[in-house]
Amino acid sequence: MSDNQDDVLVRIRDLHFSRGDRKIFDGVSLDIRRGKVTAIMGPSGTGKTTLLRLIGGQLRPDSGSIEVDGLEVPKLKVSKLYELRKRIGMLFQSGALLTDISVFDNVAFPIREHTNMPPSMIRDMVLMKLEAVGLRNARELMPSELSGGMARRVALARAIALDPMMILYDEPFTGQDPISMGVIVQLIRLLNDALGLTSIVVSHDVQETATIADDIYVLSEGRVVGHGTPQELAETDSDWVKQFMQGLPDGPVPFHYPGTQYAEDLLAGSEQGRGA
Amino acid sequence: MSVIRKLGKWGLGTFERLGRGHIFLYHTLLGIPEVFARFGLLVQQMLSVGVLSLLIIVVSGFFVGMVLGLQGYNTLVDFGAEQSLGVVVALSLVRELGPVVASLLYAGRAGSALTAEIGLMKSTEQLSGMEMMAVDPIKRVIAPRFLAGCISLPILATIFTAVGVIGGFFVGVGLLGVDDGAFWSQMQAKVDFSEDIMNGVIKSIVFGFVVTWIAVFEGYDCVPTSEGVSRATTRTVVHSSLAVLGLDFVLTALMFGNI
Numbered sequence: 021m022s023d024n025q026d027d028v029l030v031r032i033r034d035l036h037f038s039r040g041d042r043k044i045f046d047g048v049s050l051d052i053r054r055g056k057v058t059a060i061m062g063p064s065g066t067g068k069t070t071l072l073r074l075i076g077g078q079l080r081p082d083s084g085s086i087e088v089d090g091l092e093v094p095k096l097k098v099s100k101l102y103e104l105r106k107r108i109g110m111l112f113q114s115g116a117l118l119t120d121i122s123v124f125d126n127v128a129f130p131i132r133e134h135t136n137m138p139p140s141m142i143r144d145m146v147l148m149k150l151e152a153v154g155l156r157n158a159r160e161l162m163p164s165e166l167s168g169g170m171a172r173r174v175a176l177a178r179a180i181a182l183d184p185m186m187i188l189y190d191e192p193f194t195g196q197d198p199i200s201m202g203v204i205v206q207l208i209r210l211l212n213d214a215l216g217l218t219s220i221v222v223s224h225d226v227q228e229t230a231t232i233a234d235d236i237y238v239l240s241e242g243r244v245v246g247h248g249t250p251q252e253l254a255e256t257d258s259d260w261v262k263q264f265m266q267g268l269p270d271g272p273v274p275f276h277y278p279g280t281q282y283a284e285d286l287l288a289g290s291e292q293g294r295g296a
Numbered sequence: 297m298s299v300i301r302k303l304g305k306w307g308l309g310t311f312e313r314l315g316r317g318h319i320f321l322y323h324t325l326l327g328i329p330e331v332f333a334r335f336g337l338l339v340q341q342m343l344s345v346g347v348l349s350l351l352i353i354v355v356s357g358f359f360v361g362m363v364l365g366l367q368g369y370n371t372l373v374d375f376g377a378e379q380s381l382g383v384v385v386a387l388s389l390v391r392e393l394g395p396v397v398a399s400l401l402y403a404g405r406a407g408s409a410l411t412a413e414i415g416l417m418k419s420t421e422q423l424s425g426m427e428m429m430a431v432d433p434i435k436r437v438i439a440p441r442f443l444a445g446c447i448s449l450p451i452l453a454t455i456f457t458a459v460g461v462i463g464g465f466f467v468g469v470g471l472l473g474v475d476d477g478a479f480w481s482q483m484q485a486k487v488d489f490s491e492d493i494m495n496g497v498i499k500s501i502v503f504g505f506v507v508t509w510i511a512v513f514e515g516y517d518c519v520p521t522s523e524g525v526s527r528a529t530t531r532t533v534v535h536s537s538l539a540v541l542g543l544d545f546v547l548t549a550l551m552f553g554n555i
Contacts, residue, residue, distance in 0.1 A: 076428050105430035116425030119417075130429045133436075178429075 024048060025095040027166050029054045029186060029218045035084035036099040037074065044070050044244035045081070052186075059229045062239035063264065063273070066224040069113070071239075072188045075220070076110060077101045084144070089185065106134055109179030109187040113170035113194060117163040123150070123174050130181045149177040153207060169200025178205060186218040187211070193225040201228060206230055226265055230254075238264060317513050320434075324512070325434070327439035337440040345441065345508075346448030350455070351397055352405050361396060361463025364388055368464070369472050381474050382483035385464030390487060390496045391552070394457030396544050399503035401456075402449050403536040407511035410441055411532040414515025415525035423483035423516075438512050444485045445508025446501070453500035495551045502543060507536040 030052035037045040044067035052058045060068050073079045074086055077093045086093045091104055117126050127146045131137060137145070150156040154174040163171060172192065179187050192204050209232040212219045223229045229236070230250035238253065238261055240247035245260035246253055253265055263271035276282075331338050368384040414437065417423050423433040461483075468474040487493065511532045518528035 078424065078427060101429040102432070105428055108428070110428040111427070112421045112425055112428075114421050116421040118422055118425075130431070133429070133431050152425070175425075 029055050029089055030083070030220070031087040031249075033085045033087075033231075035074070035086065036082045037070065037079070037084075039080060043242050045084075047241065048084075048244055050237050050244060050247070052218060052220055053235065054218050055212075055216060056234040057209060057221060057232050059221045059223060059233035059236045060239060061224060061226065061229060061236055061264070066239045066241070068224075068239065069190050072110065072190055072220065072222055076105065076108060076188065106130075106182055107185045109182070109184040111172065111175050111179050111189045111192055113191040115163070115168075115175040117161050117166075117171055117178070121162075122159065122291065123155065123163070123166070124162050126163065126174060127159075127178045127181055130178065137204070145181070146177075149181055152172075152180070152211065153177045154203070167200070169196050169203065172196075172200075172204060175206070176204075176211070179278060180211060180215065180217075183215065184217065184222055186220070188221065189221045189223075191223055192221060193223055193228050205232055226267065230262075230265075251276060297416060301444065313517070314519050316517060317509070320513050320516060321399065321509055323434045324438050324442050324509075327435035328443055330435050331440045332547065334440075337436075338444055341440045341444035342448060345444045346452060349402060349405045349448070349452060352401055353452045353456050354459050357394075357459035358463040360393055360456075361385060361389065361460030361465075362467045364460065365464035365467030365472070369468055378468075378472075378474050379478035380482055380486075381450075381464065381468040382461075382479035382481075383486040385468070385485045386461055386487050387492060389457045389460040389464075390492050391450070392496075392544070392548070394460065395453045395496055395499035395503055396498065396540060398453035398456040399507055399540045400537055401447060402445075402452060402504075403507050403511070403533055403540065406445065406448070406527045406534050407507050407532050410445070410508070410511040411518070411529045413516040414438070414441070414512060414522070416527050417520040418516065418518060419520035419522070419525060428454055434516075439514060442508050442512050445511070446504045449504030450497055450500040454497070455504075457496070482551075492506065495547075499547050500545065502547065503540050506539050506543060508538045510539065 027205050028051045032051075033049050035045045035048040046073075050060075058072060062068055065134065071081065074081055074186075075088060075093065076148060077096065077226070080094050088104060088106070091100070093101070093104070096104065104283075105117065118129065121129070121155070124146055127149055128142050131142050131145055144191070146159070147156055150159055151170075152196075153176050155170060155173055163174070166174065176187075192208065195199050196204060208221060211217060221229060221233065230253075233250055236246070236248065236250055236253055237244055240260065246256060246258055246264075253261060256262055256265070260269060260272045263273060269275050280288075337344075364385045365381065368381050368388075369378055372378045372381055372384065417433075417437065423437065426436060427435045462493075465479060469476050469479050514528040514532045514535075518524045
């Protein structure tokens with residue numbers, strides 16, 4: 021733990037980031053509080069995953085500040101950044117398990133890379149982590165033999181292998197059947213509280229996220245458009261946030277792709293037909 | 297106007313990629329010392345890059361040697377010089393065909409596999425996952441593969457040459473009746489260790505370095521989609537084959553050309 025013990029673990033201020041000509045973030049500021057599950061929500065393509073990569077230092081912002089546990093991530097040297105990453109677990113959407121080694125070896129991977137523990141102790145640690153996600157008896161399987169939900173749970177066991185201070189979840193609910201979705205929803209909350217973690221969940225699954233999040237930020241078009249507890253956001257006045265939270269097909273985000281009016285288009289077609 | 301713009305864009309893109317390739321090589325070379333500390337990783341890669349390429353190298357070497365024996369004999373016999381068949385076969389293999397053909401086969405067999413493997417690791421976020429676990433993928437994934445390739449190809453080329461000589465011997469002496477003693481003694485007399493054999497070995501070291509560099513870079517730099525991986529794999533085979541043939545001319549000119 022660092023000396024920095026204030027309530028906010030990740031502090032983002034006036035973040036700007038673009039890919040080519042496309043602006044992804046245009047002045048985003050947000051705080052992730054310690055010990056809480058914070059959700060970052062928004063429609064597909066709003067750069068939620070990009071935000072996680074910025075926090076993890078895999079991308080550099082154009083401007084603005086990203087502070088994790090008192091350290092300014094974009095300015096860290098590679099060695100310091102790697103030190104910080106040892107204290108951050110990340111769960112990728114695909115699981116990102118190493119496909120050529122077994123479940124056991126996947127979970128043991130970060131422990132073997134970063135510690136000099138004897139094999140017997142590594143075995144105990146791996147079994148503890150796998151027990152926490154309910155897959156202790158699947159340790160001999162290869163990643164190709166796992167279902168999508170199981171792969172994500174193994175990846176979660178790997179993410180907590182080094183007892184991190186924070187876990188970043190990238191779309192943890194996407195493509196899951198109801199049972200494995202329920203398991204993962206429960207695990208995120210349980211692990212956060214039992215291990216005293218801080219969790220950032222990036223998702224567009226409103227219902228599942230709202231059940232476990234303490235705090236939600238809603239992003240759209242590079243800006244924070246809503247912030248509050250799930251309850252506060254459910255009662256919001258903003259039409260945009262209301263449309264997103266309730267999944268309404270039409271509203272400030274139109275159902276129809278912008279362009280000419282329907283009637284105009286039809287008339288233009290019939291005129292062309294007459295002309296021909 | 298648009299042609300000039302496109303040309304400029306292409307030029308800038310090519311130079312940018314070349315720059316990225318060299319920075320990548322620099323980081324890979326920096327990661328090499330750590331590979332020695334974890335010898336198991338190197339041995340594992342030597343197996344998949346080197347040992348698993350052995351079959352194609354041995355079979356092709358034998359056939360190339362046999363063809364050389366046949367063609368060499370047909371030409372030499374007109375001049376009554378078929379006793380020199382051993383020299384022709386050995387010099388062709390040691391100086392040129394051994395390093396060049398082995399490198400081309402290596403690019404197709406091991407180079408493409410390296411690119412596809414690394415490209416798939418990238419597209420399934422395994423490399424990114426390692427970075428987030430504070431493990432440098434260049435040190436953990438790239439450097440052992442690069443070093444394994446650099447060590448394997450010279451050995452494979454040597455095996456190719458040796459098997460090729462046996463293939464030439466099989467056809468020349470075994471089937472066409474060239475004198476056994478003349479075949480070996482002329483070869484021994486005319487093939488110089490430093491002039492011929494060492495130059496061949498130097499070629500194979502250079503080719504091993506370049507082909508493996510291209511293969512691992514294309515994988516690491518590919519667009520992380522299935523189409524991107526397939527394009528990168530194709531590029532590896534095309535670029536490394538061209539690089540081998542082009543470099544072979546340059547090296548031959550420097551070594552034997554008196555230019």
